[in-house]
Amino acid sequence: MDGGRDPAAASLSPAAGRLVGLAVLCLAGLLWFGLIPAQIEFYDQGFMRPQTLPLICAGGIGICGALLVLFPGGQMGRSDPREVLRGAGVLALCSLAVWAMGYWGFLIVAPVLALILALGLGERRLFWLAIATLALPLAIWLVVEPLLGRALP
Amino acid sequence: MPPIETILAGFADAFTVLNLAFVIMGVAIGQFVGAIPGIGPVMAMAIAIPFTFSLSPLVAISFLVGINKGGLFGGAIPAVLINTPGTPDAAATAFDGYPLAASGKPRKAAKMALYASVTGDTFSDLVLIVASAPIAVLALKLGPVEICAVMILAFAVIAGLVGDSLLKGLVAAFLGLLMSTIRLDPEQFSPRFDFGYFQLYDGLDLVAVAVGMLAVAEIVRRIATAGGPPMPAATPQIDTRAAKTVSWAEYWSCRGAMARGALIGTALGALPGIGSTAAAFMSYAATKRTDPGGVPYGQGNLKGIAATESANSAVMGANLIPLLGIGIPGSVSAALLISAFVIHGIQPGPLLFRTQGELIYGLFGAMLMANLCNLLVGHLSLRAWTTAVKAPASLIFPGALIFCIAGVYLSSGGLFGVAVMFISAAVSLVLTGAGIPVVVLLIAFFLGRRFETALSQSLSILNGDPKNLVQHPVALILLALSVVLAVWMARRR
């Protein structure tokens, strides 16, 4: 976005650019032939029908994808495989946390999540670990539940 | 215009110590919650309303106004300091605010945001106070066809923000529009992309998506790239006066950006449903294209910060124009003010000005007072926050993530919203990896819902015949302007 604020953004190799275009084209195909017919009831009356805008968008994405295959351009974010893996791990952990919160609640899951992330960031000092995992979630819980009278999971 | 005695009495009611205390408290709360991703000022107002039961109407409303105005600046704080906007409308503040902060000048960046926010806010408040009735009547004349044209104009201006690949920008815009169609369609009310979840009937929660794509994505990126021994979350600050303050000369050099921002914010604020995020991006794009100079945009240009913050804050005052002018709430926060009126037994509506003149001028007094308090409290709170981000990254990022979870849970009504937030974060990271601009997607997503409805309304009013556009000259002018702007911007690229 905006001239690549990420200083490490790499200029794109044509092959990788074509790959992005191909992925975008596949997405459009999936939308047009799969998701849109499956998830939208088509109507044949009215001005803006339920399917009108989604089909326009899918078509637009498809055309842009095809053009990207022919004329690759733009930049790519950097992608060090180790970092991609770590990022995916963090997101997987978060999804697990959302699921767990439904069962055990915020007060139990949030400190565990914070503890794992803080340890993953290399923190070993007890003082900071205690603040991140105990003080902060507890403070949030105290403000929301007793003080504001709203419910957390 | 009510008699001068009513006006003076209203202002006198506003300037009391009790009122001042509540405004300061409101501003402080607003700045705090604004800074926390997920809980914006709107959420804070909704939570605060029941607590205002025991207060007098003016004190209650001043308190709420304080929260709202504090939140306008609060969102910019984390955007500038750690590149995670607290509210969606501060996303563009991060473009130049964060690079400036990362170069060791976080206080300068945050102060510029503060001054621009207060400037834009004060401008739109003055417009509201002086001219709400005529502007409201004028805005009333702009129907769905004209609103549709305004949105097309907004798209044309924001297109200037698309990075170096027009194609990827278009992909992002179409994806954003497509995401906005996850909801009941506006004509048949038939569910689309609901996958069996009733929660999706109302569409993806705007806050959950924005916080996920901007704040959570950035937090995950930071956690993923961190390595080695524990580090402070922010770059060390340069300890000179020039690096910590905004000089008058620097402020004055941004006058064009702030004027543009204040005008765009006020104009879009007076029209219901377009919102402060679009205003902020429009102003940033316009300033970037027309007002170069100094540091390049995206690398810490003060004008970028000034343009964004003046515009998003100007929307707030202008949002009250339809409310006070004709009795119709122009935004969620205006609707919340109405429910505060109602709780105190005040009947909102077209007669508000006539029957409650003193209260309304009291409200105006409180708004101006809140702007001043925003400035004063803002200095303290940005000092506190710049100190707080000196804490190790191992506290800041997991902590921020917990805040995001709690905030989105509260504002979107459940774990479903939290799940949407994390999915959005994942999508955002993948798209960024492929070089597709996420911010463009977000803007299209924010505008998409209103745009589809406005298109449907317009087509019905025009009976599907473009020839009927002749009866809407204003819309025709706006459409022509959009074409001119799009061509002009494309040629300047």
Next chain:
Amino acid sequence: MKRLLAGLAALALTAAPALADWSPKGPINLYIGFGAGGETDTLGRLVAEEMKQSTGWNIVVDNKPGGGGMAMFTQLNKMPPTGQFLGMGVTMPVLVNLTIRPDEVPFTLDSFTYIGTVALAELAIVAPADAPFDDLAGLIEFSKANGGATIGFDAPPQKLLVDVVNAQSGADMRLVSMESSAEAVQNLLGGHVTAAFNAGSHIPYLETGELKMIAGANETRPSYSPDTPTVEEAGFGVYVDPWYYIAAPKGLPEEAQTAIGDALKAALDSDTVKTAIENTMHTEPVFKGPAETRAMMEAGLANVKTLFGK
């Protein structure tokens, strides 16, 4: 803040002890089927606050938005019938979904024990005061003479009602989708639509003389304008009655149902709630007891089926 806290403490102290012989074994969760700040939310919180004060029960209000209350009722359906879980919603979205996509809805009318109604949203068709017609017949004539009038609406039943009128009269009115009542009023005042449905935000403008009533859309005439005939009276045989109501999961013990119902009735009788409802909704609170509410739901479902031609 001190004053605020003091005020809250005072509220807690003055709360009277429970009068009924049933009392909940913990906090009562009142789910609201809509987001914070809307009409249902305001209504629910007002009623909950009043019930809290009169009974001493700890009532926690929780917003569960999604699908006009469908997401909330789906969740409520999974909760135990201990009286600690209540849900407040509006009849129309529930009845419409039960009618047109019964297979996708994980509950039926029988899945709940009904506590009572809170209020009826009074729906009307309104037009700018200077419109060249004064009733539904006039609107139909106007539409025929001008190539189709435009009608603002914001929910499926309103669309169906217009479809019925169009089919029977050949009026050929065109619907314009609105996202809220406020937006409809705005479009009326700006002259962008010929007429529009509205459920209350138009009333102040009747008083200022900027808008006028064309027809009522409920089964009965609007309480604030008893001289306006309804669409049904005009000979089209259809109406729309959106009720705000409170329900609990099926199997709620009878003493709990009675106790909560009595508390709700008392809350709706109080002046604070009455005034607040009049101010927000421009209508009076109407309490129907459990049996009546249940009957109203059944009748409503039958009516929606007629509307949808099923």
